[in-house]
Amino acid sequence: MAKLSLSVNGNSVTVDVDPSTPILWVLRDHLELVGTKYGCGIAQCGACTIHLNGNAVRSCSVPVSSAEGKEITTIEGLSDDASHPVQQAWIAHDVPQCGYCQAGQIMTASALLKDNPSPSDSEISQAMNGNICRCGTYTRIHAAVKTAAKNS
Amino acid sequence: MNANHTNKQRRQFLKVSAAAGGGLIFGFNFMACESKPALAEFLPPEHQMPEVWKEMNGFVKIGDNGVVTIMSPNPEIGQNVKTAMPMIVAEELDVDWDNVIVEQAPLDTEKYQRQIAGGSQSIRFGWNGLRQTGAKIRHVLIAAAAKQLDVPVEELSTDKGIISHAASGRSLGYGEVAADAVTIEIPEEVPVKDPKDFTIIGQSKKNVDGFDIVQGKPLFGLDVKKEGMLIAMITHPPAFGMKIKSLDDSKAKGMPGIKDVIRINVEPEGWNPQWSDVNSYPEVVAIVGNTTWEVMQAKKELNIQWETETPAENTTDHFTTLAELIKTSKGEVARHDGDVDKAFADAETIVEKTYSAPFLAHNTMEPMNFFANVTADKAELLGPIQTPMFLEGTLEGVLGIPKENISIMMTRMGGGFGRRLYGHFGTEAALISQKMNAPVKLIYTREDDMTQGTYRPAYMVTYKAGLDTEGNLTAFEIKGAGIPGSPVFANRYPAGAVENYRVENYNVPTNISTGAWRAPRSNFIATAEQSFLDEIAEAAGKDPIDFRLELFEKAKTNPVGEENDYDAERYAGVLKLVKEKAGWSPTGKGSGRGVSAYYCHNSYVAQVLDVEMDGDTPKVKKVHCAVDCGIVVNPGSAKNQIEGGIVDGIGHALYSAITFKNGVPQQSNFDSYKLIRHAESPDEIDVYFVDNGKDPTGLGEPSLPPIGAALANAVYDASGKRHYHQPFTVNQELLG
Known part of the structure; x- marks a missing residue:
């Protein structure tokens, strides 16, 4: 166990955990930020996507020790009130079915749009390809990313 | 809420x-x-929260300020009944949808009927009851208003939660009369609206949980956290047919944060199984600790010896067994019209083809999990379950606690697809909590989930058709086999449309547990049947849509047999609609276009799919989909369901399989089990609902079964290559 100082959604927090614990489980079990989901544990499904210094990463496969000194942003930190253009576009297109993967989808999409404000169709498809939606809402996700790009 | x-x-x-x-x-x-x-x-x-709520019955609470809470009775797996069912109540209650708060109801078999998410039946079975519920409450509210205003009931009208007396210009809000209304007796039955007067049903209303979902609010079973809660994981045997021989937990028990390692058995002696108690591994090892990561680490250090109970199975044997059975033996005859053997002897052309598909895992994105807090005489459970009423029955037997002391609350589910009909994980959580004497949340790892079983069975079917010199279908034979159970619905199309028709079924038992997977049996047989019809239409020299329509005409005007499970006119209706919408042209051959139509869950679906080939790899450009599911309660959300079924069906037809070597599933996570991804999804899906005012039927499943054939037929149209064995992109040698 080790005491680690983290910056999560703009707040400084200290956790006492095994430093090899993936960021995902620190968020979910220690910081009660459960919007970030567990799907596969091997960085294949994207349900656990967060931003680390603004880049989309799979939090199930990044040890918390490597997040020290970096800024972690989770779905809870994207906005206070669902006002982020990506969240708004997700609601506009009524994207979710079960909804479980959508936080990860939204975190991937918001990182994409920060780097590339007007992505092409194929850039959207490539960027979103690491996030599985078992309900198959991909066409809506695609449309929502385009709407968000327009409104960002 | x-x-x-x-x-x-x-x-x-x-x-x-x-x-x-x-x-x-x-x-x-x-x-x-x-x-x-x-x-x-x-x-x-x-929503300005009211000071006082009045509970009108199990479904509705009315606040003194007119805000209305409507309970959603059924489990929510992503089919969006949590929005649609309350919409139906709100319609007949005649309230402003923006004034409605929706809450998930707990399991309560006295207040609610059929609290099940399965068979695409929530809306169909709920329809009349939900309408009556809303209408009855409106009835007593009006009666109370009539007393307060001292006017006859007939002179009052309602609109968006306001009761008005036109003659005097006076009005009362529902919140003002609710307290009096609860004292008025609710009649047995009251009139409901004419569907043409609907103002909520038929309008697209956004998912009531949408705002919470996009903000990552704790909605799911995996998100549950309670005071003093421990985390548990299980380890089940590595291969079907195996069980625990011995357990050495000495190392795991000593690891940080670990409370205990225990063996639990969900099938104790004298226990009476229900249909939902499907499970290959009744006894498992449970590891209990403080945090998920600590439990995951300790789980790796368990030293378990396994022993073989029943023989291990292999995928390479599965398909040869099925093929041999169909080829060399007579199955159980499920239906025989006319004289099939004679008709084949007389036929000008005979086409015979065999189709197959492997076992599939459900792979809900949220793995199996459940929260349980079991004390000496009470059990409180909270989690994702499609069949809470059956879980309650199982718990009563396994825990020895009477039903009245068991409470089950459903969380929103991160997908169901049939997997959560079988609630062994809820029973496991309850047993772990009972043994630990503590509240526990059980979580499956993805690997535990994917290798646990409850799979879609593996199937094979051989179709044989006889055509006369004019290309008329004169004989049809279906031989269907599965591990376990035949996939064939003997009384579905083209039964009733062919004079000489026979179905034979075969069953191959297995020690691999199987269960309902989105659109059970249909999910395979529709793709086989509709691929085969494409092939015989070609052999008959007919356009594939015209060929199908001829058969529907026969089934409509001069049906064979009496037990035909479909309405030929509605069936033909969706096919004609999609033909028109897609601009289907019989001369368009070679353009990468395929058609398919199917009936299941009481609904009719027809699809035209456009594909482009990149070498051997198909890319679906567009899908046109016509749907007849009667009245569409929430069109935007209904379209989402249809789109999802199409993407799901394309993905599984192309990519997915569970295979076995010595009983061990060879796929355990998304690196080895391929699910369809964003870039492989269709570019565009257009959905057309038939507007016929009929009572609503199933929606969550019917768009999935036919799409595999629309894809296979389009690929054939584009490339000249037919696909018979799913998944289409996998080397079939792997499947034996």
Whole structure:
């Protein structure tokens, strides 16, 4: 166990955990930020996507020790009130079915749009390809990313 | 519930949207504002919480300020009944949808009927009851208002939660009469609206949990956290046919954060199984500790010896067994019209083809999990379950606690697809909690989930058709086999459309547990049947749509047999609709177009799919889909279901399989089990609902079964290559 100082959604927090614990489980079990989901544990499904210094990463496969000194942003930190253009576009297109993967989808999409404000169709498809939606809402996700790009 | 839609959040949001949308909002009376900024329609409704709620019955509470809470009775797996079922109540109650708060109801078999998410039946079975519920409450509210205003009931009308007396110009809100209304006896049955007067049903209403979902709010079973809660994981045997021989947990028990390692058995002696108690591994090892990661680490250090109980199975044997059975033996005859053998002897052309598909895992994105707090005489459970009423029955037997002391609350589910019909994980959580004497949340790893079983069975079917010199279908034979169970529905199309028709079924038992997987049996047989019809249409020299329509005409005007499970006119109707919408042209051959149609879950679906080939790899460009599911309660959400079924069906037809080597599933996570991804999804899906005013039927499943054939037929049209064995992109040698 080790005491680690983290910056999560703009707040400084200290956790006492095994430093090899993936960021995902620190968020979910220690910081009660459960919007970030567990799907596969091997960085294949994207349900656990967060931003680390603004880049989309799979939090199930990044040890918390490597997040020290970096800024972690989770779905809870994207906005206070669902006002982020990506969240708004997700609601506009009524994207979710079960909804479980959508936080990860939204975190991937918001990182994409920060780097590339007007992505092409194929850039959207490539960027979103690491996030599985078992309900198959991909066409809506695609449309929502385009709407968000327009409104960002 | 949506109580988080507070004024504070709304004000914050208004500020932001005014700035981001570039529009102007004056004050907070947003709904009265004519010019809306671009995104402002995506505000959650503003609910001023009432001082007093009046409970009208199990479904509805009315606040003194007119805000209405409607319970959603059925489990929510992503089919969006949590929005649609309350919409039906709200329609007949005649309230403003923006004034409605939706809450998930707990399991309560006295208040609610059929609290099951399965068979696409929530709306179909709920329809009349939900309408009556809303209409009855409206009835007593009007009766109470009539007393208060001292006017006859007939002179009162309702609109959006306001009861008006036109003659005197007086009106009362539902909240003002609710207290009196609860004292009025509710009649057995009351009149409901004429569907042409619907103002909520038929309008697209956004998912009631949408705002919470996009903010990552704790909605799912995996998100449950309770005071003093421990985390548990299980380890089940590595191969079907195996069980625990011995357990050495000495190392695991000593690891940080670990409370205990225990063996639990969900099938104790003398226990009486229900249909939902499907499980290959009744006894498992449970590891219990403080945090998920600690439990995961300790799980790796368990030293378990396994022993073989029943023989291990291999995929390479599965398909040869099925093929041999069909080829060399006579199956159980499920239906025989006319004289099939004679008809084949007389036929000008005979076409015979065999189709197969492997076992599939459900792979809900949220792995199996459940929270349980079991004390000496009480059990409290909370989690994702499609069949809470059956779980309750199982728990009573396994825990020895009477039903009245068991409470089950459903969380939103991160997918179901049939997997959560079988609630062994709920029973496991309860047993772990009972043994630990502590509240426990059980979590499956993805690997535990994917290798646990409850799979879609593996199937094979051989179709044989006889055509006369004019290309008329004169003989049809279906031989269907599965591990376990035949996939064939003997009385479905083309039964009734062919004079000489026979179905033979074969069953191969297995020690691999199987269960209902989205559109059971249909999910395979539709792809086989509709691929085969394409092939015989070609052999008959006919356009594939015309060929199908000829058969429907026969089934309509001069049906063979009496037990035909479909309405040929509605079936033909969707096919004609999709033909028109897609601009189907019989001369368009070679363009990569395929058609398919199927009936299941009481609904009719026809699809035209356009594909482009990149070498051997198909890319679906567009899908046109016509659907007849009667009245569409929530069109936007209904379209989402249809789209999802199409993507799901394409993905599994192309990519997915569970295979076995010595009983061990060879796929355990998404690196080895391929699910369809964003870039492989169709570019465009157009959905056309038939508007016929009939009572609603199934929606969550019917778009999946036919799409595999629409794809296979389009690929054939584009490339000249037919696919018979799913998944189409996998080297079939792997499947034996």
